[in-house]
Amino acid sequence: MSGAVEPGRRRGPTQRELNRRATRRALATAALELFASNGYEATTVDDIAARAGVSPRTFFLHFPTKAAAAYPDHDVRLRRFVHLLGDPESTPDPVARVILVLRTTLDASSSTRRLRYQLMMGVDELRDEDARSDRDYEAAIAEFLLRGWGEWPASVEARLRARATANAMIGVVRAALLAWGEDDVDPGPAAGDVLDRLFGVGISRPMEIRRARPVADGAAGRGDPPAADVR
Amino acid sequence: MSGAVEPGRRRGPTQRELNRRATRRALATAALELFASNGYEATTVDDIAARAGVSPRTFFLHFPTKAAAAYPDHDVRLRRFVHLLGDPESTPDPVARVILVLRTTLDASSSTRRLRYQLMMGVDELRDEDARSDRDYEAAIAEFLLRGWGEWPASVEARLRARATANAMIGVVRAALLAWGEDDVDPGPAAGDVLDRLFGVGISRPMEIRRARPVADGAAGRGDPPAADVR
DNA sequence: TGTTTGAATGCAGTCGGTGCACCGATTGGG
DNA sequence: CCCAATCGGTGCACCGACTGCATTCAAACA
Numbered sequence: 001m002s003g004a005v006e007p008g009r010r011r012g013p014t015q016r017e018l019n020r021r022a023t024r025r026a027l028a029t030a031a032l033e034l035f036a037s038n039g040y041e042a043t044t045v046d047d048i049a050a051r052a053g054v055s056p057r058t059f060f061l062h063f064p065t066k067a068a069a070a071y072p073d074h075d076v077r078l079r080r081f082v083h084l085l086g087d088p089e090s091t092p093d094p095v096a097r098v099i100l101v102l103r104t105t106l107d108a109s110s111s112t113r114r115l116r117y118q119l120m121m122g123v124d125e126l127r128d129e130d131a132r133s134d135r136d137y138e139a140a141i142a143e144f145l146l147r148g149w150g151e152w153p154a155s156v157e158a159r160l161r162a163r164a165t166a167n168a169m170i171g172v173v174r175a176a177l178l179a180w181g182e183d184d185v186d187p188g189p190a191a192g193d194v195l196d197r198l199f200g201v202g203i204s205r206p207m208e209i210r211r212a213r214p215v216a217d218g219a220a221g222r223g224d225p226p227a228a229d230v231r
Numbered sequence: 232m233s234g235a236v237e238p239g240r241r242r243g244p245t246q247r248e249l250n251r252r253a254t255r256r257a258l259a260t261a262a263l264e265l266f267a268s269n270g271y272e273a274t275t276v277d278d279i280a281a282r283a284g285v286s287p288r289t290f291f292l293h294f295p296t297k298a299a300a301a302y303p304d305h306d307v308r309l310r311r312f313v314h315l316l317g318d319p320e321s322t323p324d325p326v327a328r329v330i331l332v333l334r335t336t337l338d339a340s341s342s343t344r345r346l347r348y349q350l351m352m353g354v355d356e357l358r359d360e361d362a363r364s365d366r367d368y369e370a371a372i373a374e375f376l377l378r379g380w381g382e383w384p385a386s387v388e389a390r391l392r393a394r395a396t397a398n399a400m401i402g403v404v405r406a407a408l409l410a411w412g413e414d415d416v417d418p419g420p421a422a423g424d425v426l427d428r429l430f431g432v433g434i435s436r437p438m439e440i441r442r443a444r445p446v447a448d449g450a451a452g453r454g455d456p457p458a459a460d461v462r
Numbered sequence: 463t464g465t466t467t468g469a470a471t472g473c474a475g476t477c478g479g480t481g482c483a484c485c486g487a488t489t490g491g492g
Numbered sequence: 493c494c495c496a497a498t499c500g501g502t503g504c505a506c507c508g509a510c511t512g513c514a515t516t517c518a519a520a521c522a
Contacts, residue, residue, distance in 0.1 A: 016488055020500065044477065055502050060479065128359040160410040164425045167402030175395035183387045194395045198429060247519060251469065275508060286471050291510065 024062045026052040028072035032116070035070060040123040067129040070120060074133050081105060081137060085144050094148025095165065098141055099195045102173055107188035118181045134170050141166035169195060255293045257283040259303035263347070266301060271354040298360040301351060305364050312336060312368060316375050325379025326396065329372055330426045333404055338419035349412045365401050372397035400426060 013021075030051035034043040045066050049056040063069045084101045091097040120126040142162040151158040176191035195201070244252075261282035265274040276297050280287040294300045315332045322328040351357040373393040382389040407422035426432070 014489075016498090016500070019488090023500085045479085046477085057480095057503070058501055061500070064479090066478065124363070128363065131362045132355070132359065156410070156414045156416060159414075160406060160416060160421055161425065163409060164403045164406035164422075164429075167406045168399040168429060169402070171398030171400070171402035172395045175391060175398045178394060179387070179391040183390075185387060185391060190391055191395075194392065198395075198399060245520075247467090247469070250519090254470085276510085277508085288472070288511095289470055292470070295510090297509070 023052065023054055023058065024072070027054065027059055027062055028069055031066075031069035036116075036119060040070075040119075040126060065129075067125050070126055071129055071133060074136075078133075078136050078140065082140050082144075085140070088144055088148035091148060093201070094145050095199050096201045097148070098144065098166075098169060099192060099199065099201055102169065102195065103188050103192035105188075106173065106176065106191055107186075114181065114184070117177065121178070121181055134174070138163070138166045138170050141169060165199075168198070172198065254283065254285055254289065255303070258285065258290055258293055259300055262297075262300035262303075267347075267350060271301075271350075271357060296360075298356050301357055302360055302364060305367075309364075309367050309371065313371050313375075316371070319375055319379035322379060324432070325376050326430050327432045328379070329375065329397075329400060330423060330430065330432055333400065333426065334419050334423035336419075337404065337407065337422055338417075345412065345415070348408065352409070352412055365405070369394070369397045369401050372400060396430075399429070403429065 027048060031043070031048045034047055034051060038047075043066075045059050046056045048066075048069065049059045052059075059069075063072070068074075081101070084105065085097065088094055088097075120130060142159075142165070145162040145165055146152055146154045146158060149158065149162070151162075154162065172194050173187070173191050176185070176187040176194070179185040179190060180187040258279060262274070262279045265278055265282060269278075274297075276290050277287045279297075279300065280290045283290075290300075294303070299305075312332070315336065316329065319325055319328075351361060373390075373396070376393040376396055377383055377385045377389060380389065380393070382393075385393065403425050404418070404422050407416070407418040407425070410416040410421060411418040
């Protein structure tokens with residue numbers, strides 16, 4: 001009865017892990033609330049820790065910087081994104097696929113999320129954090145493109161092409177998100193259309209995202225990611 | 232004889248201004264040397280100030296952050312860039328013009344500059360600073376495009392289009408610069424070619440840059456900018 | 463010459479972030 | 493069921509970036 005791991009029966013997270021996640025979550029929400037109400041600069045890490053009911057030292061056990069607390073689920077989203085991208089072998093045109101996924105990812109935009117986004121973009125340090133996260137997306141896209149083009153390992157030219165393409169795409173997405181924040185332009189279609197025109201791809205409509213099957217790479221997948229979300 | 236500013240006769244900078252520039256320069260070079268020899272993190276602001284022979288407090292009179300000292304001439308370069316862009320009225324296709332200018336700007340790449348660039352890109356905080364400066368270029372390009380398109384003031388769609396275009400371009404340039412840093416790919420042609428393909432523009436060769444005439448907007452120009460430089 | 467300006471300074475203090483030693487609860491093994 | 497290892501959380505001392513404020517001194521100017 002001690003926990004032999006039967007295959008197919010997933011062993012739940014330990015109590016320690018649960019507690020850990022709880023404090024992390026508490027810190028993240030406390031941070032967000034304080035950022036929203038008092039402003040980013042006016043909020044000290046001590047404030048956040050106090051509100052979350054933990055020691056200040058603990059904060060840095062969960063987030064490397066104050067700014068990072070504003071993007072608590074970056075890695076989850078990134079994983080989700082890569083996951084949506086899926087297997088490069090399966091797509092005839094990797095570029096089109098990336099555009100599709102980007103459009104889809106951007107299509108879920110709630111108004112509270114918009115407020116949060118506006119808040120972030122108004123603070124230099126958080127914009128930096130955002131740009132930093134973009135680099136991860138860029139890397140993911142570039143790698144996907146290279147694999148999709150059958151260039152792996154990649155030549156110098158192919159790497160340049162892939163990165164340039166990825167960066168250009170990210171750039172368009174940034175613009176769309178900015179427009180979303182400032183003028184309430186729906187970022188999904190906006191980015192999608194511009195990307196289509198730029199890369200000469202045919203019309204691409206958002207894909208179905210509910211219950212996407214995990215990619216078949218055998219790794220211990222953490223279950224199906226929930227619906228996509230804005231960035 | 233008090234200072235009636237005769238037109239055509241430019242009044243030299245005051246002694247104070249010269250001193251100021253001197254200390255600023257001393258700080259910048261001290262910073263760069265220390266960053267290069269000891270690494271960015273290992274270098275304290277006090278070190279920089281000491282090497283520049285100036286009080287630590289003075290550092291922050293010239294640069295807002297430690298990282299900013301690594302990009303002491305950002306505004307000069309930006310001005311130069313805008314200046315090269317020139318009058319939007321004069322160009323049939325603003326996009327082509329931007330590409331031309333970008334290519335030209337990137338074409339001047341020295342090997343010491345490359346070392347410096349590699350150094351920068353290896354440090355997260357300096358990459359952030361770099362990304363921050365990119366935002367200024369993006370804004371400049373976007374505005375130029377809008378004016379060139381005759382969209383001023385701009386509609387929401389036009390703004391999105393302009394910003395998306397500008398961001399995409401900057402993205403390609405980033406990729407080219409990265410390739411330059413990692414694989415010694417000449418960034419000017421690399422970025423130019425990709426941009427040409429992406430935006431469907433005809434072949435664009437680097438423009439003549441020596442002694443470009445100042446833009447005729449009457450403002451007290453600080454004289455002709457010297458030859459263009461990498462970013 | 464005398465007054466004003468403003469760059470540079472010194473000082474005290476805030477805040478973000480780290481290394482370290484330690485505590486105490488969960489965990490897993492016997 | 494108990495013991496030992498583990499590991500998240502804590503307190504403390506500390507560093508370095510950055511700021512506000514009052515002061516100084518040389519350049520600018522009338």
